[in-house]
Amino acid sequence: MSDQKKNFRLEEFKHREGIDPDKTWTMLEHAIHEIYNQNISGLSYEVLYRNAYNMVLHKFGDKLYSGLVETMTARLKEIARSLEATQGGSFLEEMNKKWNDHNKALKMIREIMMYMDRIYIPHAGKTPVDQLGLNLWRENVIYSNQISTRLLNALLELVYGERTGEVINRGLFRNITKMLMDLGPSVYGQEFETQFLLVSAEFYQAESQKLIECCACGDFLKIAESRMKQEIDRVSYYLDPMTEKKITNVVEKVMIENNLLILIHMDSGLVSMLCNDKYEDLGRMYKLFRRVANGLFKIYEVMTSHIKESGKQLVMDRDRLKDPVEFGVSEDDIEITLDKVMMLFRYLQEKDEFESYYKRHLAKRLLYGKTVSDDVERSFIVKLRTECGYQFTSKLEGMFTDMKTSRDTMQGFYTSHPKLRDGPTLTVQVLTAEVWPTQSIVTCNLPAEMSELCEKFQSYYLGMHMGRKLSWQTDMGTADLKATFGKGQKHQLNVSTYQMCVLMLFNNADRLSYKEIEQATKIPSSNLKSCLQSLALVKKRNVLRKEPMSKDVGEDDAFFVNDKFRSKLYKVKIGTVVAQKESEPEKLETRKRVEEDRKPLIEATIVRIMKSRKLLDHNNLVAEVTKQLQSRFLPNPTAVKKHIESLIEREFLERDARDRKMYRYLY
Missing domain, CATH: 1.20.1310 (5 helical Cullin repeat like)
Incomplete structure (x- = not known):
């Protein structure tokens, strides 16, 4: 015969029946044991429910509840002893089986004790049957010293095995962790998660050390990224979702944050990736480093240094400087x-x-x-x-x-x-x-x-x-001169305007002092020294000679044409000796000019905004000015405030009489 599930409805009885509480409880206690023994074929749920109902109805709820606690406790202690005696690798399977059996028994017991659950327990302030079953399992089974330690070790061994390539029973693992979560977040945390995170940190610390010693940076990052995905996958299959952030933080800190500088500065690190167009590795580094504190800032520092150094090498390259x-x-x-x-x-x-x-x-x-x-x-x-x-x-x-x-x-x-x-x-x-x-x-x-x-x-x-004016910029011009040296050797010299002025003086003089050249040309002193240095002291371009010979041009020097000048080229370019980079005063001057150019832009933007808005508070005005100017530069809020004050003084704007932070357009 096949078992068929029978549906029945239990209702409260309309009259009271006299009962013997001891005899009634004995019958119920026997039924509970039979339920745990999975021998329920001889039980009548209607009779059991009526007896439990009558005990509550006749004010024997205390006896019923305390008896239930004692009986379930005894049975769970037996289960604990059975689990402690389990040998080999079947411990988790047996734990899962006992847990499922306990839940099935608990469901049946709850149906029998339904009236007690609904009437007696709320008034007496007792724990409902469902929660009581969880509490007793936790206290008598999970918190048993031998079981607790063995359970944790079994779970951690499975995790280690999976991390090292073994295939594990994920379904079983999921059932066990769900059991711990059902027993309460603190149980899952205390009995598994806390130690799981510590062991994971140790595992990844050892792996990181090994990888650093033998892997290129790109390979290390691939493994770290893979480990991150594995942990997320592990959580989705059989751990509490709340564990995901915690375990990924462990991987991030141990594998990435703790090795941040080592990875960046490896021979195969950031600079090597940049130089060798390792875009995939660079993308992976960016995604992983952004997850940890200062990760992107360290990338920024190294990239900035590399770009500056690369640029410096380019502009200081002597061969390229020539042209x-x-x-x-x-x-x-x-x-x-x-x-x-x-x-x-x-x-x-x-x-x-x-x-x-x-x-x-x-x-x-x-x-x-x-x-x-x-x-x-x-x-x-x-x-x-x-x-x-x-x-x-x-x-x-x-x-x-x-x-x-x-x-x-x-x-x-x-x-x-x-x-x-x-x-x-x-x-x-x-x-x-x-x-x-x-x-x-x-x-x-x-x-x-x-x-x-x-x-x-x-x-x-x-x-x-008509009406225009010309100002000659003689320092910005060039000239081509035809020159004849020594034994009639002819060249065409490409020179600056200043150099032309100096060289053409020697059409009417064989020898000239620095003072004479300065007096005749009126070239500013700093420019004249640079000009003479390029004409007399640059090897293979020294169309002039000077006395006394030295590396610099002095005001007591004398100059004359170098009759022995030779070049394989007919056209010879005579460069001007100039500073290779902008000096600090020049940088400051450039910055000053930029700041001056910004002033009318800021004020024009303020006026344009206020003309359209008529009334606007300070913070919104500064924000709008910044938004409109950010395509050219980011204005300093202090500078914006200063220009607002200036416009108020010139009566383009005024402050609102009731709110000093509110501005009104006047035109």
Whole structure:
């Protein structure tokens, strides 16, 4: 015969029956034992329920409850002894079986004691049957010293086995940890989780040490990432979800945080990854390092140092310094390179400071003919305009306009003065003062031939453009001179305007002192010394000689033409000795100019915002100004406040009479 589950409904009886409490409890006690013995075929749930009901009804609830506690306790102690005696690896299987049996028994007992659970227990302040069963299992089975230690060790051994590649019974593990969680969060934590985290830290500490000694950084990170995923997977299968953050923190701290500097500075570490385009490893390092304190900051420090050092090596490369155009790339790679530059540019906060330096270097390239291609320069400016807007690039584009206008102007000048083509020629670049980098006006005495040409050009230009003024920037020009040395050897020398002024003095003199040269040319002292140093002290370019011979130019030196000058090249470029990098005063001056340029931008932004909003509080105004200007630079809140005060003084704004932090637009 097949067993069929019978559905029945238990109801309260309508009349009281006299009972013998001892006899009734004896029958119920026997039934509880039979339930634990899984021998329930001879039991009548209706009779058992009625007897338990009658005991509560006749005020014997205390006897019923205490009897239940004593009976269940006795049975659970027997189960504990049975588990303690279990041999070999079947301990967890037996624990799981006994736990399931206990839950089945508890369910049946709860149905029998339903009336006691509903009426007696709430009034007497006792523990409900369900919770009572859990408490008694915890106290008599799990907290048994032998079982507690053995259970923990068995679970930790399974975890270790799985970490070292063994296949374990995850379902069994899940049942055991669920049992511990059902018994209460503190039970799971005390009996398993705390020790699990400690053992895990020890495991990963030992593994990290071993990997550091034998693995490359990229391989270490792969294993660390894999371990992280394994632990997350382990939690999802058979641990409490709350354990995930705790165990991942252990892996992060032990494998990553504790080895942070070692990993970064390994021979195969961050710099090697950057140099060898190990993008996958770099991405993995970023994802793992961002999980620990100071991880990304350490990456930032090392990357910053590497980039600075790499840049320094590039700009200090002697071979490349001879011809800076060598830093250009092939035309095929130009667009790719410019896109990479723009990617870096987007990370700059002080974009207006970049603009200041870029404009200065672009000016030199345009004026000295050092651009690889105007099309390339324009392409980059278009990218800057797309990124930052027309206002950012208007002056840069104006520089190109000036160069084209200057070429047209020179063509017109020589068309109107055809006879000038037979003698010395002049090329003038007329620069709009507001467009080009600010330069102090420096002049010198030009040779008579050139001075005459300059005067004719000035007359022509001012005749074409009424109301304009020309200021000559003699420190920014170049010249090509034809020179004859010694035994008639001829060369064409490409020199600066200052160098031309000095060299042409020797057409009428064999020997000149420093003082005589200074008096004749009126070149500023610092520029003159640099000029003479490049003419007399640079090996293979020393078209002059000086006495006494020394490494520096002094005011008591005398100079004469080097008749023994030789070069395999007909055209010889004589460079100017200049500082290889910007000096601190120059940096401060650049920064000062940038700050000055920011002032009108900040004030214009404040006025524009207030004109549209009419009334706005201080914090929101500063936030809006910052938002609108962040494409160029991040304004200092203190600076914004200072300009607000200035606008209030000039009566563009006023403070609200009732709220001093509120500003009102006045125009």
